[in-house]
Amino acid sequence: MTERHEELLASCYRSCLEMGVGFNTPTIIRYPFEKLLRERSQASLVRLNLNEAVVPESLGVRAVGINADMKQSIEDIMEC
Numbered sequence: 900m901t902e903r904h905e906e907l908l909a910s911c912y913r914s915c916l917e918m919g920v921g922f923n924t925p926t927i928i929r930y931p932f933e934k935l936l937r938e939r940s941q942a943s944l945v946r947l948n949l950n951e952a953v954v955p956e957s958l959g960v961r962a963v964g965i966n967a968d969m970k971q972s973i974e975d976i977m978e979c
Contacts, residue, residue: 942961952966
């Protein structure tokens, strides 16, 4: 693992990274991630899911949905 990979991983731990959980996922799974974002002013939410990367508008700019294939995205990150 490179220093850049370690930085990215640490950033994930400081943030709220939700992978493969889309809008059609039951609230019981999505809610904890959105709750963390509302409780922690420094947190951000990344919802990575092909065709299901919807984030509530109420979360504002601290949340982003990435409509991409998770496997390919992880491979792309590992190549950095």
